[in-house]
Amino acid sequence: MSAPTTPHPEGTAGGTTPRRRRRGPRTWLATLPLLVFTGFCFGIPLAAIAFGAVTRTDPATGATSVTGEHLARSLQGPYLGSLTGSVQLSALTALLATLIGVLIAQALVTSRSTALRSAALTASGVLANFGGVPLAFAFIATAGISGVVTRLADLTGLGWDLYSFTGLTVVYLYFLIPLMVLVTVPALDGLRPQWREAARNNGATGWQYWRHVGLPVLAPSLLGGFVLLFGTAFVAHATAAALVGGSVPLVTLKIADALSGNVLTGQENVALALGLDMILIAGLVMAVYLPLQRRSARWLR
């Protein structure tokens, strides 16, 4: 692949300055492996999703035709239910984690103990990565049917069920809150004490300071954090798979189900259509998050 490109830039770069001629082509080539790799290992599967989601291959003739039926089916019945279930769970957990995470971050930022602060930040870094299967099992051992806390506190008698929407919310918060703390602490650190002093000198109350100075400055980071948490909760699969199996309708579980061959004949491509739906939603999330992050970065210098 690189054989024809190597001599070519050398030849055409003759008109530029000698420095350019020596450096330009070489540095350009160094990005080639990355671009080729992503083109192959990321571009081709992505194209396969997009292609499979909008086409249908007739098993008898082998002819491929464009159709919207997979996408339409992915937005109907149980599939639509799983999409809305995922969106509801993600929105609820993201909202709760944003509120709680900001409270914890503010408590950490205002605390005078640097040891507590660094320990909590390290713990957040670890716990934010503690999603997935191990987390699910830790919660099963804690609050599952025969979990330690369930037996000690008789949670079942109180109507507690880990393998439900509520249970999943509690579990998701376990890795979303630390993530929010990690995202928010730099933003809260960016609130300069001078602003607070200036507001107080002008006679502002604590509430007025937060209402007119603190929250507007923090808003992009908080919103960005919320969107990030939403995206994280939305794509989470391993935790839910290990915890609830299929009792809570989530789009990631439905895709896994469909991929394991658990669909009617002729509906195999529904998994691809659902995948495309997820990519669109995740793309929307990123399209909101990145500008917000850039905007909040302005205040954090």
Added chain:
Amino acid sequence: MAAMTETAETAQTATGDPVTEAVPEEATARAGKAARHRPRPRVWRGAVLALAGTYFLLPLLASSVFTVHVPGQGLTFQAYTELLGADGFSQSLLLSLGLAAATIVLSLLLAVPALVAVRIGSPRLRPVVEVVCMLPLVVPPIALVTGITTVLRWGPEHLSRTPLYQTFIAVQDERFPVVLVLAYTVLALPFVHRSLDAGLRAVDVPTLVEAARSCGASWPYVVWRVLLPNLRTSLAGAAFLTLALVLGEFTIASLLGFRPFAVWIVSVSGAQARMSVAVSILSLLITWLLLLFLSRAGTAPSTTAAAPATSRKEP
């Protein structure tokens, strides 16, 4: 409270000479405010931190208790002692570690040259590289795996008579599934890019490279002895994130039918619940230790590197 600040303010503005008259009044106002202010943040801060601590420590403590305490039998460390001999444990752990090592090497080999090149000579490619590295964030792993299975199905369906077919078989080798390394590298690229980009931003790459080049260093020497040592912290960070990602990855591996560590934990949970919880706790501890080790590795060399620099200046 609003009334109090107002009175303090009116007192200050009403008096002709604020230095002599307003000071005692303001001092008492401030003292009163302080007395009312101080305890409140401490109470809510303590309450918030205590509640958070309970929520985050309870599952860890409870699951530790779960692994060592069997109802009716008392304390037993069977779950941990049986672990090493358990069927598939060392195999799946070694597979995961191997996959992690391969993913780290591959993602760094791809990302480091590209990012350095973009800094030195091809700034126009910078947005391209950034977008390419960040795009995987938009594609959830579960969606990526649908695409991968579709592509892998092409092998037997369309390519069985071409030499490509052998490649398709080879990347799905049970003992070391290369396809997982490729998928994990794609997933790790955003984190690797973010970590390396932050590291490169802190270093003046063109100046360093030009200085080294004018001293006669060859390109490999520049990269190996000048750039990489400067990027040590961000390389360690990228490696840690990739390692954590690969060790905990379940979705892609299970749906493609391979059995690395996370998949093994789930498969063993039905028969030996205690052991699966024990492994979960161990994996958390391992992550924690790795994080501590890498943050130590990231900071320690800079202090040792600073020492000779100063000692050389002194004489």
